[in-house]
Amino acid sequence: MDGIVVSNHGGRQVDGAIGSLDMLPEVVDCVKGPKTMRGDGLLVLFDGGVRTEVDIIKVLCLGAQGVLMGRPWVYSFGTAGKEGMEELIKGILADLDQSMGLL
Numbered sequence: 447m448d449g450i451v452v453s454n455h456g457g458r459q460v461d462g463a464i465g466s467l468d469m470l471p472e473v474v475d476c477v478k479g480p481k482t483m484r485g486d487g488l489l490v491l492f493d494g495g496v497r498t499e500v501d502i503i504k505v506l507c508l509g510a511q512g513v514l515m516g517r518p519w520v521y522s523f524g525t526a527g528k529e530g531m532e533e534l535i536k537g538i539l540a541d542l543d544q545s546m547g548l549l
């Protein structure tokens with residue numbers, strides 16, 4: 447196994463399920479993370495409710511090496527197609543760059 451995804455599948459199926467973010471630090475502790483993306487350790491990815499660059503930063507600070515997004519790109523694609531998805535990614539990367547600079 448190369449890695450795991452900490453996910454509650456978007457919280458869409460079981461009301462009251464534990465939030466992915468609430469479990470992340472414990473999972474990272476259990477797998478002895480964090481490791482680097484290129485390292486040989488277990489990669490920890492995260493999803494569930496990631497919407498902004500600040501969400502991404504929080505997830506990385508809590509020990510994941512990367513984030514995944516579900517609904518945002520579906521919404522972007524549904525409203526504006528390929529260009530909408532490109533705008534979403536460009537916007538998040540620009541916001542991430544700015545917020546990392548501010549930090």
Ligand SMILES: Cc1cc2nc3c(=O)[nH]c(=O)nc-3n(C[C@H](O)[C@H](O)[C@H](O)COP(=O)(O)O)c2cc1C
Nearest residue numbers: 453454455456493494495496514515516517518520
């Ligand atoms: C329309 C839709 C269908 C999904 N289907 C599945 C599925 O079949 N199996 C699964 O494990 N997760 C499924 N997911 C959950 C995603 O894999 C992912 O964990 C979730 O969307 C991430 O949260 P976010 O949408 O808040 O970014 C689905 C999500 C959406 C929006």
